[in-house]
Amino acid sequence: MLSVSRETAGQLAGYAALLRKWNPAINLIAPSTVDQIESRHIADCTHLAEASVGAQGKWVDLGSGGGLPAVVLAIARPDLNVTMVESDQRKASFLRTAIRELSLKNAQVISQRIEALDRLEAAHVSARALAPLPRLMSYVERHLETDGTAWLMKGRNWQAEVSEARKDWSFDLKAHPSATDPDAAILEITGIRHA
Ligand SMILES: C[S@@+](CC[C@H](N)C(=O)[O-])C[C@H]1O[C@@H](n2cnc3c(N)ncnc32)[C@H](O)[C@@H]1O
Numbered sequence: 001m002l003s004v005s006r007e008t009a010g011q012l013a014g015y016a017a018l019l020r021k022w023n024p025a026i027n028l029i030a031p032s033t034v035d036q037i038e039s040r041h042i043a044d045c046t047h048l049a050e051a052s053v054g055a056q057g058k059w060v061d062l063g064s065g066g067g068l069p070a071v072v073l074a075i076a077r078p079d080l081n082v083t084m085v086e087s088d089q090r091k092a093s094f095l096r097t098a099i100r101e102l103s104l105k106n107a108q109v110i111s112q113r114i115e116a117l118d119r120l121e122a123a124h125v126s127a128r129a130l131a132p133l134p135r136l137m138s139y140v141e142r143h144l145e146t147d148g149t150a151w152l153m154k155g156r157n158w159q160a161e162v163s164e165a166r167k168d169w170s171f172d173l174k175a176h177p178s179a180t181d182p183d184a185a186i187l188e189i190t191g192i193r194h195a
Contacts, residue, residue, distance in 0.1 A: 004046070012072065016037045018101065019041075022066075039180070051151070062085050071102070074104045084108070084110070085120075086109060087112060114142070121144075122144055123149070125140045125143055133187075140192065158175070158187065170195045
């Protein structure tokens with residue numbers, strides 16, 4: 001688990017409170033998982049911050065929803081600049097509220113569809129619970145610079161999704177086993193090319 005400063009811990013607690021406050025109105029996370037905001041949702045995202053600790057440059061998170069992992073990354077990694085792409089206007093509005101209330105100077109929101117947006121040429125692209133890997137690869141390829149790294153948070157089907165994606169894409173993969181679910185993983189993907 002990432003060890004965090006008192007200021008970071010306070011911001012993470014503030015973010016958890018915002019998720020709890022707004023979830024009944026906007027459904028940012030599955031209601032059945034509200035009691036796992038810290039132990040699962042935030043823990044999975046601090047794990048990403050830890051796994052990507054050497055990452056530098058422009059970071060883009062696709063389909064940010066309620067800000068997992070983007071808001072957690074912006075809190076845990078004040079040295080990164082994090083752009084969140086979220087087409088749902090109410091969720092984008094929540095993300096802007098979180099940025100303002102948590103005083104995050106290193107985060108911004110683009111409320112457009114991923115596939116309609118001009119290429120962002122990011123050094124790092126992340127996504128969690130957005131789409132199956134074959135479709136996700138085309139989203140990532142659109143916004144990742146040629147030598148960039150994708151960080152994709154995947155559930156228990158991840159091996160099958162990787163096999164399916166390899167039919168159309170070639171890439172190098174390092175899987176970081178999830179800290180909260182033995183079957184889930186953070187996929188660190190580089191060298192993305194059409195097969
Ligand atoms: C299932 S949610 C996951 C949200 C967050 N990443 C998480 O793990 O809690 C997927 C989010 O992606 C957004 N989304 C889906 N397709 C999108 C697209 N083509 N462009 C932009 N946002 C999209 C949805 O509005 C939704 O908020």
